Amino acid sequence: MMEELLLIFILLGYKTFSCLTLIHLCSYVSEMSQFIKVKSKEDESEDESEDDYSRHFPTFIWTGRDVTLKRNLHGRPVTDDEFLENALTPRETIHNKNNVRNQYKERIRTYFKSRKCFMFDPPSGDNNVVQNMDKASDDQLSEGFKVQTNNFCDYIYENVDVKCVDDNIVTGKILAELVIMYTETICSSNAICVEHVVNSISMAENTRAVNEAIQHYQKKMEENVVFPTETLDEISEKCEKEALEKFKKISFKDKDHQFQRQLAENIEKERRKFSERNDMESLNRCENLIEELSKDLERRSYARLGGYQMVMKEMKRIEEEYKKAPRKGNKAEEVFQKFKKSKLMIASNIMEFEKVLEEKLKQEEEKRRKEEEERTKGSNNSQKAGYVAGFLGAAAVGGLSCLKARAAIGGGAAIAAGGGGAAGAAITATSSASVLTVATVGIGLVLVVGIAVTVLVIKNRKHKSEK
Structure with a gap:
């Protein structure tokens, strides 16, 4: 001053x-x-x-x-x-x-x-x-x-x-301009109006104040903002205060704050430019980061059972690493939510695919179970039939053989022959594995019956000879 x-x-x-x-x-x-x-x-x-x-x-x-x-x-x-x-x-x-x-x-x-x-x-x-x-x-x-x-x-x-003019402080620069205007006008023998001189100087000084304040704002923003940033508004507010202080030091007789409002409008325009630049830098940074973190997720196939859980696990890993990354800017959340939304749609499709696949596997398993039950049921019926047939056949053949052998070779040989005949008849009756099993059991029973019959025949003969 x-x-x-x-x-x-x-x-x-x-x-x-x-x-x-x-x-x-x-x-x-x-x-x-x-x-x-x-x-x-x-x-x-x-x-x-x-x-x-x-x-x-x-x-x-x-x-x-x-x-x-x-x-x-x-x-x-x-x-x-x-x-x-x-x-x-x-x-x-x-x-x-x-x-x-x-x-x-x-x-x-x-x-x-x-x-x-x-x-x-x-x-x-x-x-x-x-x-x-x-x-x-x-x-x-x-x-x-x-x-x-x-x-x-x-x-x-x-x-x-x-020195003040209408309560506005006259600085050295304004004083110099006033002196020049005074002396030039007086020397030219023209009347000079103080108010007009002051208004002319006010217009020039306030215009200069606005321009220098805007330049100060731009300079400070360039020095302090590292794109992308999440604190752009805070930095802008600080730089705006400094610019306003600079304006007030230079301005002179700013009636109705006309030039101060002009400064505020110009600063807002500059702030929007910085904001748009910050948005673009943040968008590029976050998209590149997401692309790098999701490489494994993109190249793997998850169209199988358990694929949904694998996708969700990978998504959780990506989110954790994404949040740890610094200097993402104000578009960080927006970019991640967009990425998450697209991948959750894919995960939902994988979940539906898993449900269809599980249902198909259940149907195939049910079909195999029924087929196995049918085979088991048929095998049991064959075993029962073979068992009965073998037993009856063995008994019939064994009995016939006993009668024939009685006359020819006696009780023991007859029984043996009968047993052999029963075995032969049983083997002839069926060639399947299940029937052979039944026939074997039948042979055993025939042998037991044959032995019992032989014992009875021997006892009978002995009784007759004693008489």
Whole structure:
């Protein structure tokens, strides 16, 4: 920020510090006011008062260099300020020339509400030092001059207010533009309107403030955003605050915050550009990551029993590794849900295929079971029939053989022959494995019966012989 605008009138030597010199200054100020309009054309209906001018005139500081004149009035010493005020006091006179001078003095007092006077002793008694002041060191300057210089600087830094136009602080750059416009217009003998000048500068400065704030936002976003990111909004908010601070430092008299709203709109446009870029980077990053993690899932076949569980297990692995991967951006969840949805549809189809396959296997198993039961049932019936047939056949053949053998060779041979005959008859009756089994059992029974019959025959013969 710049201290309040000052008009520092410097006089060299005590001889020039006179009422005549002051009158020349008053004349200049009076003429300058003729080329200055405080109010715009729209407000011309209102008369411009001297107070209106005083609000736009700077603080007046009268300085005198190399002054050796003693500041005495009426035989007593006075301060520099008292000396100045005495010089600006109108004098009672009947001469017209003096009346004009009094008018000039009054205008100085009216236009410059704040007035200050500083008188400086010669900086050094050495002419060589005075002639080379730009190269002189502090040690070469007189103590009195250094004290007076410090007093002057302290007053400027501590007492002069910040220069404002309608409560808007005037910065150094704006001040320079104001001075240029003032001087150029006055030198061209054209009247200058303070309000128009201020508005022109306001337009230029606020436009520059918007442009520089936008550039600051773009620069900070490029420096802080690493695409893709999930914290774009937080970074944007921080950069926007910095841009707004920069705008406020440059802006001047932004009426109704018109340019600040323009800045907000431009920042929002830039934020959307960064957001679109971030979305694209995030989308590409996540899709490439999903493609890499799902390679095994894509190349394997799951159209078999247990395929659904295998797919779900693989999906769980992919999800865990996907969540661990860094810098996925704000599209991470959207991309994964899209991938998951497509794979769950495939998993659902695999589940349906498993159900159909299981049903088919059950039907085939039921068919095999029934066929086995039919074969087992047929085998049991054949065994029973063979068993009965073998037994009956063996009994018949065995009995016949016994009768024949009785006459020929006797009981034991007959029974043996009968048993052999029964066996032969049983073997002849069927050639199947089951019938052979039954026939074997029949032979055993026939042998038992044959032995029993033989024993009875022997006992019968013995009984008859005893009689």
